[in-house]
Amino acid sequence: MQALKYKNFINGEYVESSSGEEFLDINPADSDDVLGSFQLSTREDARYAISAALEAQEKWAETPPAERGRILIKASEILDSMKEELVTTLTREEGKTLNDSRVEVNRAVSLFRFYGVLASRIRGESIQSSEPRTHIITVKEPVGVVSVITPWNFPIAIPSWKIAPALACGNTVVFKPASYTPLIGYMLVEALVKAGIPKGVINFVTGSGSTVGLEMITNKNVDAITFTGSLEVGEEIRRLSSTSGKNVRIMLELGGKNPAIVLPDADIDRAVEMVARGAFGLTGQVCTATSRAIVLDKIAEEFTKKMVEKARKLKVGNGLREGVDLGPVVGQRELEKVLSYINVGVSEGAKLLTGGKRLTGGEYDKGYFVEPTVFAEVTPDMRIAREEIFGPVLSIMTASSFDEAIEIANSVDYGLAASIFTKSLDKAFEFMGKIKAGVVKINKPTIGIEIQVPFGGYKKSSSETFRELGEAVMDFYTKIKTIYIGY
Structure with missing residues (x-):
């Protein structure tokens, strides 16, 4: 036809x-x-x-x-x-x-x-x-x-x-x-x-x-x-x-390299759900996608375990089908870019916990499908922690304190969106003041904006x-x- x-x-x-x-x-x-x-x-x-x-x-x-x-x-x-x-x-x-x-x-x-x-x-x-x-x-x-x-x-x-x-x-x-x-x-x-x-x-x-x-x-x-x-x-x-x-x-x-900071007093299950939504929703092809989860040492093991479990449960497939959580990346060039960054992460010494490959076999062979990918042991100097990937890839980073988490969050060239998960009003307000981003979220994913309010970033994001x-x-x-x- x-x-x-x-x-x-x-x-x-x-x-x-x-x-x-x-x-x-x-x-x-x-x-x-x-x-x-x-x-x-x-x-x-x-x-x-x-x-x-x-x-x-x-x-x-x-x-x-x-x-x-x-x-x-x-x-x-x-x-x-x-x-x-x-x-x-x-x-x-x-x-x-x-x-x-x-x-x-x-x-x-x-x-x-x-x-x-x-x-x-x-x-x-x-x-x-x-x-x-x-x-x-x-x-x-x-x-x-x-x-x-x-x-x-x-x-x-x-x-x-x-x-x-x-x-x-x-x-x-x-x-x-x-x-x-x-x-x-x-x-x-x-x-x-x-x-x-x-x-x-x-x-x-x-x-x-x-x-x-x-x-x-x-x-x-x-x-x-x-x-x-x-x-x-x-x-x-x-x-x-x-x-x-x-x-x-x-x-x-x-674009952005958007962080989500998770403090020890946060509702961990909610934080995992929201960070996963920000990282893998829309296949990570969002300028406000969560690409860095900055987790305090005290809860890093629990958060990481639950995030890996969450990522493995996500269903990848044709968006026309019921029950699919994320579709393909948009093209061959984008597929190659995402897979290249995953290889960079491995070569830099980050620990690949789940995903990392193109999905193949059956209907997957007709499209550009990538597994939801989670890295741990990511440090601020790594390229996967600094450069926009634009795919379903999350880097988990750790910090010893709130101040260090803020420092890591602000260490990149971008400043579009950022979120924090905490029950502390003091920390939430301190975060609002110190974070260098145009869109700031408290206990919400970095993705998702409303039309009646201004939108834009700091630094090279805008x-x-x-x-x-x-x-x-x-x-x-x-x-x-x-x-x-x-x-």
Whole structure:
């Protein structure tokens, strides 16, 4: 059976790439399951999309905020009506379980509703002047054309939390999804089209980061770039964005090496459950995944034993099947990276307690499945304790005191999320103050965020320019104009 062919969406029309080439979208759990073929677009295609967004931007900015919000809320309703199709597509395309896909799709529905409402609440200030017969006000205006470049691990939620506020503020968007997960992004754009989005306001271009992405970063008509992905790519975007000849606004979210500290007074069973959820949930392919469990010596043996037992009970398989706890990693390159880090851990002297191998045999041979992996005797200088792995791998580290645990937690280049498990209010508050992370959890897993509050990291986890989500992200998508009125 021939794969369905999907086109780019530019200037209100579905169009083929100027390259005439395509790439396949394949289920990472089942290589026989081809979801479709997508356009292998060129820089010329990206330029066309950017010019369409530029042409549409002024009229969209002049559209009353309530009308912009109405379209976003309508898109939310359409996404809600497509929910089951979206859930199945997301699991087939990215590999996560149906339960995890359902959570993500619901998040996308909520995001468009949330920012649809906020569209009418964009406001400036009225400020007293120091001069007589003078009034000062500020207004917020859209930044212009926004390049939205998103990862494969949350391929409908992350585009939603970037695109919805961008549109709410009156910007136009060029959207490039990850090449592993273009279909769910295509369906998101379809919902906006059905909701009545004007032509040129949302543009969808598939292809590689080195071609489409490069144009979206360096084109002089782009006013802002928002990217979520790896540290290496993010740093390259930061460098390249300065070559466009204009002051381009950037917002980068780039990953983490997230710790969970477990103190002796913690509920050990709960801590094991929460740390396992953070480490192995979504196959560890989450920027906020728990990759380091820092356990005080007194309880290290008990915690480690229970964590190994927990990891061995987890069921790995095709996310479409009932009872599966974690699906595959998303592709061959990611599989090789995870297995390589496991080998690095062993060679560095860490003790491999469980897992560590690719699962094979039967349906496993058609996908990229890795056993949940637990290391012990991991020290802060090891690469597996310092570098992002992005797979189901947990390093258990020990500390002799609370202060040492904090020191270990803060010793890496990243600072996205961190959690602590304790019954001590004093230690919880001390942790909040001393930990260098943008998202802090008490007796909860590092994964899991809410849309109504800011999200972002410290250190190399973020550009630290603006925060995503909540009302805070509206600052990224708007510029402030100060107006003096004499009378």
